[in-house]
Amino acid sequence: MTYAYDERLDGSLHAHEKSAIVTALQALLPDMQLLHATEDLRPFECDGLSAYRVTPMLVALPDTIEQVQALLKFASAHGVPVVARGAGTGLSGGALPLEKGILLVMARFNRILEIDAEASTARVQPGVRNLAISQSAAPHGLYYAPDPSSQIACSIGGNVAENAGGVHCLKYGLTVHNILAVEIVTIDGERLTLGSEALDFPGFDLLALFTGSEGMLGVVVEVTVKLLTKPQSAKVLLASFDDIEKAGDSVAQIIGAGVIPAGLEMMDNLAIRAAEAFVHAGYPVDAKALLLCEIDGAESDVEEDCQRVDALLRTAGATDVRLAQNEAERQRFWAGRKNAFPAVGRISPDYYCMDGTIPRRELSRVLKGISDLSAQYGLRVANVFHAGDGNMHPLILFDANAPGEMDRAEAIGARILELCVAVGGSISGEHGVGREKINQMCVQFNSDELTFFHEVKASFDPDGLLNPGKNVPTLHRCAEFGSMHVHHGALPFPELERF
Amino acid sequence: MRRDLISIDDSARLVEQVRRALAEHTPLRIRGGDSKAFLGRPVMGQEIDTRSHRGIVSYDASELVITARAGTPLAELNAILDAAGQMLPCEPPAFGRDATVGGAVASGLSGPRRPWSGSVRDFILGCRIITGDAKHLRFGGQVMKNVAGYDVSRLMGGSFGCLGLVTEVSLKVLPKPRDARSLTITIDESDAMRELSAWRRAALPISGACHIDGKLHVRLEGGAGSVRAALERIGGEDLDMGFWESLRDHRLAFFDDARPLWRLSLPNHTPLMALPGDVLIDWGGAQRWLKSDAAAETLRQIASAAGGHATCFSRETGIEPFHPIAATLMRFHRQLKARLDPHGIFNPGRMYADF
Numbered sequence: 001m002t003y004a005y006d007e008r009l010d011g012s013l014h015a016h017e018k019s020a021i022v023t024a025l026q027a028l029l030p031d032m033q034l035l036h037a038t039e040d041l042r043p044f045e046c047d048g049l050s051a052y053r054v055t056p057m058l059v060a061l062p063d064t065i066e067q068v069q070a071l072l073k074f075a076s077a078h079g080v081p082v083v084a085r086g087a088g089t090g091l092s093g094g095a096l097p098l099e100k101g102i103l104l105v106m107a108r109f110n111r112i113l114e115i116d117a118e119a120s121t122a123r124v125q126p127g128v129r130n131l132a133i134s135q136s137a138a139p140h141g142l143y144y145a146p147d148p149s150s151q152i153a154c155s156i157g158g159n160v161a162e163n164a165g166g167v168h169c170l171k172y173g174l175t176v177h178n179i180l181a182v183e184i185v186t187i188d189g190e191r192l193t194l195g196s197e198a199l200d201f202p203g204f205d206l207l208a209l210f211t212g213s214e215g216m217l218g219v220v221v222e223v224t225v226k227l228l229t230k231p232q233s234a235k236v237l238l239a240s241f242d243d244i245e246k247a248g249d250s251v252a253q254i255i256g257a258g259v260i261p262a263g264l265e266m267m268d269n270l271a272i273r274a275a276e277a278f279v280h281a282g283y284p285v286d287a288k289a290l291l292l293c294e295i296d297g298a299e300s301d302v303e304e305d306c307q308r309v310d311a312l313l314r315t316a317g318a319t320d321v322r323l324a325q326n327e328a329e330r331q332r333f334w335a336g337r338k339n340a341f342p343a344v345g346r347i348s349p350d351y352y353c354m355d356g357t358i359p360r361r362e363l364s365r366v367l368k369g370i371s372d373l374s375a376q377y378g379l380r381v382a383n384v385f386h387a388g389d390g391n392m393h394p395l396i397l398f399d400a401n402a403p404g405e406m407d408r409a410e411a412i413g414a415r416i417l418e419l420c421v422a423v424g425g426s427i428s429g430e431h432g433v434g435r436e437k438i439n440q441m442c443v444q445f446n447s448d449e450l451t452f453f454h455e456v457k458a459s460f461d462p463d464g465l466l467n468p469g470k471n472v473p474t475l476h477r478c479a480e481f482g483s484m485h486v487h488h489g490a491l492p493f494p495e496l497e498r499f
Numbered sequence: 500m501r502r503d504l505i506s507i508d509d510s511a512r513l514v515e516q517v518r519r520a521l522a523e524h525t526p527l528r529i530r531g532g533d534s535k536a537f538l539g540r541p542v543m544g545q546e547i548d549t550r551s552h553r554g555i556v557s558y559d560a561s562e563l564v565i566t567a568r569a570g571t572p573l574a575e576l577n578a579i580l581d582a583a584g585q586m587l588p589c590e591p592p593a594f595g596r597d598a599t600v601g602g603a604v605a606s607g608l609s610g611p612r613r614p615w616s617g618s619v620r621d622f623i624l625g626c627r628i629i630t631g632d633a634k635h636l637r638f639g640g641q642v643m644k645n646v647a648g649y650d651v652s653r654l655m656g657g658s659f660g661c662l663g664l665v666t667e668v669s670l671k672v673l674p675k676p677r678d679a680r681s682l683t684i685t686i687d688e689s690d691a692m693r694e695l696s697a698w699r700r701a702a703l704p705i706s707g708a709c710h711i712d713g714k715l716h717v718r719l720e721g722g723a724g725s726v727r728a729a730l731e732r733i734g735g736e737d738l739d740m741g742f743w744e745s746l747r748d749h750r751l752a753f754f755d756d757a758r759p760l761w762r763l764s765l766p767n768h769t770p771l772m773a774l775p776g777d778v779l780i781d782w783g784g785a786q787r788w789l790k791s792d793a794a795a796e797t798l799r800q801i802a803s804a805a806g807g808h809a810t811c812f813s814r815e816t817g818i819e820p821f822h823p824i825a826a827t828l829m830r831f832h833r834q835l836k837a838r839l840d841p842h843g844i845f846n847p848g849r850m851y852a853d854f
Contacts, residue, residue: 169643176650193828198806206654206832230702361561433646444647452634453648453649457649
């Protein structure tokens with residue numbers, strides 16, 4: 001798609017004289033750093049989805065909440081759109097700037113305000129890196145559970161905005177399950193606390209509503225997270241399969257047997273070979289699929305469940321099952337999985353990471369569909385899968401310098417997401433809609449549902465100044481997208497039942 | 500024993516009744532089993548009964564997801580899960596035999612396992628709702644992870660029907676623990692709180708902790724090994740597992756008292772505090788039930804000062820049931836209500852006089 005904001009489809013934006021805005025803001029907030037020279041704006045033109053690039057009108061780097069309030073009040077009064085950005089690691093273009101907008105960079109809010117070991121909570125500023133929270137809590141035997149693969153770099157404010165996940169979601173939940181409260185600033189400069197230090201709070205669950213709202217409802221200025229006690233023991237099993245369907249079935253059997261693994265990851269042959277070549281994790285390069293199953297908890301329970309899972313995997317047809325014999329081997333098994341994306345990056349000039357979710361029982365059908373699409377579009381696809389929670393990350397391999405390949409990559413990606421929706425899943429499990437999947441929202445939701453979302457948005461931001469063009473498409477955009485789609489051959493996957 | 504499960508899609512009638520209410524400008528009082536009708540402010544409106552819209556829409560144990568219509572009896576849902584070796588970990592209270600799934604979601608109340616398992620809203624994956632303009636819409640889904648669009652499903656949890664009529668809900672479920680034991684030790688409240696804190700740091704498999712009448716009741720759930728080890732460490736006497744259901748549904752003698760019942764929700768490490776009345780400590784300290792004649796403002800001040808809030812669970816008192824919300828935050832509540840239910844037909848005034 002054309003990723004740039006399209007006023008015809010996304011809604012019109014006020015045009016402002018840049019120099020007038022700069023002068024006014026410098027006068028209003030003399031202590032706040034403001035970047036406006038083109039060469040200074042360059043580093044901010046994309047987030048983790050680097051194929052999409054737009055130079056913002058200007059970049060604001062506040063370091064106090066009062067500055068954020070004043071800036072948003074100013075934007076509200078003058079009708080200037082604002083895009084908030086954390087560490088810029090997001091994979092859906094959620095922090096893609098606007099040519100006519102201010103990019104509000106929250107990176108300077110990087111302090112851990114309090115670790116309360118007795119309460120098992122941490123109060124942090126939004127620019128604090130995800131991993132830094134766990135590192136600061138470690139001396140108390142505590143950690144912060146959600147661990148997106150970008151955790152060394154991504155910020156907690158961005159995690160809240162995207163409802164970030166990771167490899168431990170099935171057992172430990174997403175960001176929404178692991179935060180107690182957020183402080184936000186709304187577009188009219190109000191400071192609100194959503195949630196509380198207690199386990200619940202009066203009124204509507206605006207904390208749940210805000211989590212994953214992609215910067216559309218307000219800007220996060222402080223987060224209180226829950227910390228968990230580190231499990232006594234963690235062990236990982238690596239199982240090889242000569243058939244991807246058997247691997248999928250074994251996942252259902254593990255869960256059916258009452259085991260909730262801390263992590264349950266699947267990779268297909270292409271991903272296995274790429275990862276093995278990159279980190280030498282000891283993966284079986286001939287296997288059609290491998291499964292990593294991590295069990296954590298009390299020592300005796302882990303022991304018992306590992307034996308149970310080992311037996312289940314063998315009965316399910318695993319050709320080999322290995323238990324990591326020590327911590328070093330456990331880390332090595334995980335290193336292959338955690339480096340799967342860069343590993344795939346080594347075997348292809350470019351890759352495009354997708355993020356659909358499906359009911360697990362549909363795995364074989366979806367993998368078959370992806371393999372057919374791969375042949376049809378002439379692009380290889382490596383599959384990495386959070387098998388426990390049904391979150392797929394197909395990696396589409398392409399060469400941006402080869403004419404037409406980027407367009408084909410985007411097209412096959414869109415088809416894969418539509419396939420996920422057709423089997424009862426979702427277009428995004430953890431990366432968010434952002435700008436990237438704005439058109440696929442028209443596939444997952446009907447116009448009444450999208451209208452409902454617009455009403456939610458309007459209750460916080462009636463003028464639509466926060467992150468316009470992201471997360472929820474206009475009905476106009478969907479109408480255009482729908483007609484385009486019919487051109488390409490009626491509905492995608494007409495053979496599938498809709499639900 | 501085979502149960503005859505009733506499965507009826509009566510959503511068309513519900514949509515029609517909402518449409519009529521809109522046309523006639525008649526507010527609606529949403530009801531399921533009315534087991535929690537005592538909670539919240541009285542609603543003047545025409546009754547809309549969800550109980551005819553019932554039954555399990557889908558349940559695949561290996562997917563860990565169950566989808567049920569709002570009018571499904573909560574007991575029926577629990578029995579189906581139980582038969583498959585699974586459970587709804589947040590164990591929502593029933594307060595009688597008539598509780599429905601829709602009511603459990605709309606009230607958002609969770610049982611004794613809540614601090615360790617998560618709350619009702621934590622287990623909501625998706626829902627269908629009838630909106631303030633009589634549209635029947637679907638949000639979220641039947642998958643564990645779904646970040647497309649705003650999280651409307653979890654917003655419905657604990658919204659007491661004020662934002663729309665929930666007709667169907669998908670909930671994450673989990674396997675029942677392999678082993679479960681309960682025990683009682685005689686210990687005063689301050690020692691109990693100290694021990695609980697130490698056990699939390701030691702990651703003992705605790706899934707219930709309630710102090711009442713000089714005794715601490717503890718539930719342990721996990722693998723056989725961890726439960727046995729925790730039993731040895733904690734000691735005490737065996738306690739009937741039925742205690743937790745009695746606690747959940749307010750059937751303990753403590754609740755049989757003419758004074759108003761208050762619920763104080765507090766940060767989990769809140770120290771013991773003098774409260775004017777009789778106290779039952781649940782959730783390891785994060786939820787304290789109070790039987791008291793003290794003035795509402797006094798109790799609300801105590802709860803607020805500790806970083807929590809106080810809810811009055813007794814209807815016939817004339818007391819505002821829910822803790823007041825700061826004015827700026829209330830403004831956003833009103834705006835949300837006005838956008839999603841512009842004609843104010845769903846449970847007006849159930850939570851606050853403002854909406």
